[in-house]
Amino acid sequence: MKKIRALVVDDDETNVRLLTLKLEVDGYETDVAYNGIEALQKVESFNPDIILLDLMMPKMDGYEVCRRLKASEKTKYIPIIMLTAKSEIEDRVLGLDIGAEEYLCKPFSLVELSARIRSLLHIRMLQAQLTEMEKLAALGGMVDGIAHEVRNPLMTIGGLARRIKEKVTDEQLLSHINIIIHQIERLEAMVGRIDEYKKIQTSDMQEGNIHDVIREAAEDIKDVMKAKAIDVKFSLMPAPPLVMIDKANLKKAFLNILQNSIEAIDKEGEIEIKTLPYESGYLELIIRDTGCGIKREELKNIFNPFYTSKMAGAGLGLTIVYKVIQDHKADITVDSGEGKGTIVSIKFPLENKNPLISGRVKKGYK
Numbered sequence: 001m002k003k004i005r006a007l008v009v010d011d012d013e014t015n016v017r018l019l020t021l022k023l024e025v026d027g028y029e030t031d032v033a034y035n036g037i038e039a040l041q042k043v044e045s046f047n048p049d050i051i052l053l054d055l056m057m058p059k060m061d062g063y064e065v066c067r068r069l070k071a072s073e074k075t076k077y078i079p080i081i082m083l084t085a086k087s088e089i090e091d092r093v094l095g096l097d098i099g100a101e102e103y104l105c106k107p108f109s110l111v112e113l114s115a116r117i118r119s120l121l122h123i124r125m126l127q128a129q130l131t132e133m134e135k136l137a138a139l140g141g142m143v144d145g146i147a148h149e150v151r152n153p154l155m156t157i158g159g160l161a162r163r164i165k166e167k168v169t170d171e172q173l174l175s176h177i178n179i180i181i182h183q184i185e186r187l188e189a190m191v192g193r194i195d196e197y198k199k200i201q202t203s204d205m206q207e208g209n210i211h212d213v214i215r216e217a218a219e220d221i222k223d224v225m226k227a228k229a230i231d232v233k234f235s236l237m238p239a240p241p242l243v244m245i246d247k248a249n250l251k252k253a254f255l256n257i258l259q260n261s262i263e264a265i266d267k268e269g270e271i272e273i274k275t276l277p278y279e280s281g282y283l284e285l286i287i288r289d290t291g292c293g294i295k296r297e298e299l300k301n302i303f304n305p306f307y308t309s310k311m312a313g314a315g316l317g318l319t320i321v322y323k324v325i326q327d328h329k330a331d332i333t334v335d336s337g338e339g340k341g342t343i344v345s346i347k348f349p350l351e352n353k354n355p356l357i358s359g360r361v362k363k364g365y366k
């Protein structure tokens, strides 16, 4: 897993050593800069997730570094903790006014520093999730508008093209009209997928059993799996805790994940569906396939709307999955490598509302 990157900016070698040591013990990847100019260069090359910034430095002081970073669209979201011997209220206010997220006066406790870093990174992650959701919502609206405009002309073009095909006898013309119809079918499928995406926008949450939902989804496409000689193996834990779900939407999400697994398997293969409690407070569902896998460099794109590696794919399956999983306040991760198959893991939170059931299961599994 990629480590979180922290940039330490301080002209005092001892401070730098102390801070980087602590950060590395905490599991961060670190880089250092000894003055303001170098700090700006390191932000470009190291691309940090958080910056610890001393104030009094040669060449350019910490205030100016902070001002410049917060003025740039590219760097303004990187959280900055100002570290300084200055403890006057005016200095702290100035630091915060120009955009620093935190201000710690030396000497400070390293334990407190760690806690503040964790808290800022958590806030940053929530911000990023919110932005992603807003982006998806805006995109959803736009795409829906386009689909609406395309639907009627597409029906006319499709209907006419199919009627023309019935009359055409010339072989070359027939091959052209077949290409036109094939492209129309792709657009029709795309509009259909957009409608599907629209349908999952609202959810009706009720207590339910995830095993029932995944079993139903697998049952719905068992014939397709059989035709490809795909073995489905269930390893479901007994007495799963109930979680809050929108059954119809969740089934749609599971169907999309299974569909991807089926499409990734060329001829024969295996799909394993497993549930296990993930640490305490989570129920983890794993769908693993022995398909073609996903190249490491492609993994970051797979949840993007319209990203597809398939000739006839709309690239909306995992966009649907992502939205449904977010509505369930669950987490989804995909682990894969080219030729290595794919593992999709979904962690559903077990809310405390059902302590008896979740408690019993947790005990049984420890």
Ligand SMILES: Nc1ncnc2c1ncn2[C@@H]1O[C@H](COP(=O)(O)OP(=O)(O)OP(=O)(O)O)[C@@H](O)[C@H]1O
Binding pocket: 193, 256, 260, 261, 264, 289, 291, 292, 293, 294, 302, 303, 307, 308, 309, 310, 312, 313, 314, 315, 316, 317, 318, 319, 341, 342
């Ligand atoms: N289990 C998997 N094995 C291999 N590749 C996968 C798997 N799941 C997803 N992918 C990759 O992620 C891409 C995006 O998946 P997604 O379901 O969003 O779109 P799609 O399957 O291409 O099209 P659609 O689902 O809209 O018909 C796929 O094109 C494929 O490259």
Ligand SMILES: [Mg+2]
Binding pocket: 256, 259, 260, 313, 316, 317, 318
């Ligand atoms: Mg798909």
